[in-house]
Amino acid sequence: MKTSLNFKKMAQRVQTLVIAVGLACIASVSTNAAYAAPKKEVPAGPFKIDPAVQAKSMTDIPAIIALAKFDCVPSNAYLLGATEFDKAGTKVKGQLYEVACKTGPGFIITSVSPTEVGQAFTCSLAAKLKATQPDAIQCVLPENQPHYAWLNTVVQPYIPGCQVSDARVIGSTSAEPLIDRYEVGCGASAGGILDYPQLGTKSPIEYKSCLTVEGTPSACKFTTKEQLLATLKPLATQASATCQVNNVRFIGVSKENDSYFYEFGCANQPGFVVLTKTDNTYQRMVSCAAAAGLGGCTFTDAGAASKDAGSAFSTQLAKGGFPCTVEEYNVIGTQEQTKRDYIEFKCKEQPWGLIGFVPQAGSTSSLRLNDCFIDQTSRKSCTYVTEPTLRAQLDKLIKIAQPGKGCDVSQVRYIGESDGIEGALLAELACSNKRGYIAIVSADRNKITESVPCTIAKSHKDPIQCEIPGNGTYASAE
Secondary structure, three states, X not given: OOXXXXXXXXXXXXXXXXXXXXXXXXXXXXXXXXXXXXXXXXXXXXXXXXXXXXXXHHHHHHHHHHHHOOOOOEEEEEEEEEEEEEEOOEEEEEXXXXXXXXXXXXXXXXXXXXXXXXXXXXXXXXXXXXXXXXXOOOOOOHHHOOOOOOHHHHOOOOOOOOOOOEEEEEEEEOOOOOEEXXXXXXXXXXXXXXXXXXXXXXXXXXXXXXXXXXXXXXXXXXXXXXXXXXXXXXXXXXXXXXXXXXXXXXXXXEOOOOEEEEEEEEOOOOOEEEEXXXXXXXXXXXXXXXXXXXXXXXXXXXXXXXXXXXXXXXXXXXXXXXXXXXXXXXXXXXXXXXXXXXXXXXXXXXXXXXXXXXXXXXXXXXXXXXXXXXXXXXXXXXXXXXXXXXXXXXXXXXXXXXXXXXXXXXXXXXXXXXXXXXXXXXXXXXXXXXXXXXXXXXOOXXXXXEEEEHHHHHHOOOOOOOOOOOOOOXXXXX
């Protein structure tokens, strides 16, 4: 079966999780004075519900909600008072209602007429406005106190056991998906970021760890780095039980396989990168030395990481039957389905290079390596041992195998591994004097075990023929 390998650099597959659409400042909602200061002021001090007003409000509100096309089953409603606002240069009067929903955020909405409603805004947005507009209207119903009480149920699938201690609206989008972005605090444990559909929309709910928005305008204020570290430590332990975790950062998300990348720093050893599913289920570990495609590690010195990985690779290769004291290595790509990296190694024990698939930690796939002669038959990824170096060795060997023929190898077609001799290389050699050969090179690359002139291969109708243009057209018979 042909192996599929994605050679795109990790960096091309990794993107940060900052929300793609711009977050508009919620303060813009308050530009209409009708929302900031209704004509009928809510009295200061503890709010007292008038049962008659409440009953009438609960009768009125279902039709208003239906007109606004909001997904809300009201648990309470109250007429706050009359208001007036500008609409296309005309003063329009309306009635302000506060609504508490059985699920989802409470809100304030203006009823203009039996066929028209004005703009609505959530109690959480009202609380945000209060910070900059002291006279802005606030939600007063017990069910909407505090304004984020409704979030306790919403966050449970994402932060089990979270008792919301605080929440704030960070911003809102003005283009699809239409969401309000909330930060949720969970007291002594880590909170997070919740993107929740705006009133009257069906946008999906999305949750993000505070770690994914570090350094952005959405950065968390209610969750500390220590809380995040405590939450993610189990991932580090799965990758390395000996790591004394002292730092963590979010690197990005791979849209190709819907995964997150986190870097961990360790106080007692080189750190590493952990790949998880989007629900933070552990998948695998990537050493810092192999994380160049992800932008590299920031908590671990590159030299220390490389030395540590080189030693580990040397042990892994030796166990697999490939003695190699790794001096340098190059991670070329990753085969996600088998959890193997495609790596080139440089070491004295392997003069013709070593390159191929190396299982990652936790992978059950096998080690599969070749030298750079075989690599030339397909991927041509070797850099430590170049093609001119390989050609020079073949030039040396053909002169021994075909003495007196004056063959200076000018071109090589690397065909593949020989079917008859394990590890042997099948290649077509073109000489500058137009002689040419189909050659079998021994597994140790120290001799040519068979060399058939192109003219003989043609006359015998051998299955492997010379294909390099002009090869084998030497005038004299072999």
